[in-house]
Amino acid sequence: MPDEKGPDHSRRKERSRRAILAATRALVAEEAYEKVTVEAIAARAGVGKQTIYRRWPSKSAVVFAAVLALSMDEDADGQSVALPDTGDLEADLKLVMRATAEEFAAPSFDRLIRALNTEIANDAALAAEYREKLAQPLEEAKKARLRSAQEVGQLDADADLDLVLEVLYAPLFQRWLHRSGPLTAGYADSLVDATLRAFGP
Template sequence: MTKAPRKRAAPRATPRSGSGTGSGTGTSTGTSPRTRRSEASRQAILSAAFDLVGEVGYAKLSIEAIAARAGVGKQTIYRWWPSKGAVLFDAFLPVTEGPDGPRTEGDAAPGALPDTGDIEADLKRVLRKTVDELNDPRYDGPMRALTSEILHDPELAATYTERLDRPMKELKKTRLRAAQEAGQLAADIDLDAAADLVWGPLLSRWLLRSGPLTHAYADQLVHTALNGLRP
């Protein structure tokens, strides 16, 4: 009868924060005691999860399969992650923000969106890139899996928003603010709404497959968003 759910947000642990319980031994020999979590196992799990979700899809992804593929006991997964979605989420991090920074939804660097001074051109460039990524099965599968989990798990959604979506949006808003300051965008618009206006339709179309995701569509979207629907 599946006892207590024991919810936890996507956990971190590992050396970087010393979050865990493991101070224990105390007889500090000069070397930090750190946690006893096995980084090798963690990596193996994350990588197995990421591979598997691409191979069999999210629905057929099982914790058992991840454990088996990673050569790890199931408990080692349950010990550190509260849900399949949380594992997946962590598995995606190296992909999206990886060792070399954020990488998804259309920018090339850990840093800012491109700024050539021409906001329309820049947005088109970024959206085209996003379109390409969303059309790439290598990203499409896992991303759908993550999105699916987010759909059902508000807590995970919050983490996602905080950890991935908000930083991304900040980058977008930074570029839009620059355009605004350059007089290319109206001074009174809300940048949040503006970013939504540009990326929202793309995301919807991708998720629901309500139409083809093409460069032409990206261009059209940018154009229409910039100029508005009025004459």
């Protein structure tokens, strides 16, 4: 008899995982979040709901896993995160901020992130996991790029990097959260310009 824990079994588990996460993203993009159920995710993915519950304890955990896999390019385990470093801080930040604005403006991503934020606001354990697995690694990657800019004199050597990131990202998040204006490339560029004026050498 074939070994149930061998390579074929591992491949089947990985296919199921990817199918579940893809189904979650698709359903959240299509439906009101409160109408999305684990049963619906299982049906869309072509698996039994117990397959989902064996891996994730709740719908919110599946949604977080879907966001994490998307953010980490479908490989959340052990993948490092890095920002571009061409030697030109302004160009690199504008590239990243434009991509961020475009991502948040995309309807499918918008609904997925709003769903995740709804769960985080009401689930302290999920908020802690989000911080550990997604927010903190991204922040450390951003700080690493800012430190390299400090080393070559493109950023104030005494700048508080946490504050730099807040000035850079918080207005974009606020505009997205409150739907108070368009998330355009021009807006992303203006945030970079303002941040560099505030924290330049």
